[in-house]
Amino acid sequence: MEIKRVVVTGLGALTPIGNTKDEYWDGLVSGKSGAAPITYFDTEKFKTTFACEVKNFDATQYIDRREARRMDKFAQYAMVAADEAIADAKLNLDQVDKLRVGVIWGAGIGGLETFQQEVLNFAGGDGTPRFNPFFIPKMIADIAPANISIKHGFMGPNYTTVSACASSANAIFDALNSIRLGYTDVVVTGGSEAAVTIAGMGGFNAMHALSTRNESPESASRPFDGARDGFVLGEGAGALILEEYEHAKARGAKIYAEVAGGGLSSDAYHMTAPHPEGLGVVEVMKNCLENAGLNPEDVDHINTHGTSTPLGDVAELKAISKVFGSHAKNININSTKSMTGHLLGAAGAIEAIASILSIEHGIVPPTINHTTVDENIDPELNLTLNKAQKRDVKVAMSNTFGFGGHNACVLFKKI
Amino acid sequence: MSDIASRVKAIIVDKLGVDENEVVAEASFTNDLGADSLDTVELIMEFEKEFDIQIPDDQAENIATVGQAISYIEAAK
Numbered sequence: 268m269e270i271k272r273v274v275v276t277g278l279g280a281l282t283p284i285g286n287t288k289d290e291y292w293d294g295l296v297s298g299k300s301g302a303a304p305i306t307y308f309d310t311e312k313f314k315t316t317f318a319c320e321v322k323n324f325d326a327t328q329y330i331d332r333r334e335a336r337r338m339d340k341f342a343q344y345a346m347v348a349a350d351e352a353i354a355d356a357k358l359n360l361d362q363v364d365k366l367r368v369g370v371i372w373g374a375g376i377g378g379l380e381t382f383q384q385e386v387l388n389f390a391g392g393d394g395t396p397r398f399n400p401f402f403i404p405k406m407i408a409d410i411a412p413a414n415i416s417i418k419h420g421f422m423g424p425n426y427t428t429v430s431a432c433a434s435s436a437n438a439i440f441d442a443l444n445s446i447r448l449g450y451t452d453v454v455v456t457g458g459s460e461a462a463v464t465i466a467g468m469g470g471f472n473a474m475h476a477l478s479t480r481n482e483s484p485e486s487a488s489r490p491f492d493g494a495r496d497g498f499v500l501g502e503g504a505g506a507l508i509l510e511e512y513e514h515a516k517a518r519g520a521k522i523y524a525e526v527a528g529g530g531l532s533s534d535a536y537h538m539t540a541p542h543p544e545g546l547g548v549v550e551v552m553k554n555c556l557e558n559a560g561l562n563p564e565d566v567d568h569i570n571t572h573g574t575s576t577p578l579g580d581v582a583e584l585k586a587i588s589k590v591f592g593s594h595a596k597n598i599n600i601n602s603t604k605s606m607t608g609h610l611l612g613a614a615g616a617i618e619a620i621a622s623i624l625s626i627e628h629g630i631v632p633p634t635i636n637h638t639t640v641d642e643n644i645d646p647e648l649n650l651t652l653n654k655a656q657k658r659d660v661k662v663a664m665s666n667t668f669g670f671g672g673h674n675a676c677v678l679f680k681k682i
Numbered sequence: 683m684s685d686i687a688s689r690v691k692a693i694i695v696d697k698l699g700v701d702e703n704e705v706v707a708e709a710s711f712t713n714d715l716g717a718d719s720l721d722t723v724e725l726i727m728e729f730e731k732e733f734d735i736q737i738p739d740d741q742a743e744n745i746a747t748v749g750q751a752i753s754y755i756e757a758a759k
Binding site for chain 2: 331332333336337397399400401404
């Protein structure tokens, strides 16, 4: 069977630092933080009182009011980002063979706010189960790609991948393979998450996973910094149009980059702690390079998982040094989570977009908030600290790792 | 318009996202106002909440138009 080449022809982003792909990129390059005190609910009794919320979002500006009401925020975000990506790709929806267009989406949780609201309603009642008929269809994680296909009539493969914070990198890799194997011509992929809720904040706080730097939210997400104390919860969506290379060429589409390959692995170690030797993380980057048919020396840029947790950041950098050897110090390594916070199931999507835009613009966005050296980090590594760097990025890797030990990695190449 | 009728219509306008002028007594939720099976269940629940009444499933099946909803609620109150 002939393995097809796959390219990226459209992008869409709805993030804490910008509500479109272009605003997002401007935010990244200028080193903008998306963190601020939470506006959605009263945080007085919460250990962490800030997050990276999407700002100035009114779903009815994009989606018919009645339709918007039937969607949880994670599905609204998905719809808005996917619409931007479809428009960006200039896909002619009357000409494309919709039987061969899929939607493969990532979400770590799904409609958490809907779930929370319905359970609270029940708990506040007299025990009579008066659940809204939209409760289940709004909450389930697969409804985001379902809504996208219903709107546009895409009748190809349609599902959601769930692997916590690796979810949307899993989705991108599945989308890549679907087109490679000839099952589809075009796949709308990416991911979305909307977990800045009382249950989300309370749950992650209970795990001691979140930063508690309440006095200075915008400097709380500080990957690789000696004073990092946990991740900052973010929300939003990223969407990518993946397309078979000849299909894209034939319609004269703008090509951002080639999706050169992907990798998957599991730590097989602990529910939430990263493997101390980063074994699964080493494996996933190796898998990815092999899948793309590239050598370690080919990689110019790595957008790390780098969530700003004490253990995870060091383990990932150690793994990079192991995989890339002496070439590691030549790579522009960054963590854009320093600006966006951690979008969980949408992280892989918005970070893949950041990597692709680094190729497009020849600029690597910074890892902001670095003030204190961490003695456990190799000082020779270029972590793109505090300021964006110019770099002719020909090959960019994007790492994401999820609770449960799920590791996923995707690799993009200039074309 | 009675108080009940105006409250019923307000719920329908809000939940189905339709124009107030379309919400006439003979309008069918599904055929005229674009409701699907989930919307109709939600409407019944909203009527129950708004008017503090119980509408059993077998009777809810007979409430298919705006006018039928208003008459049912007027009788139940």
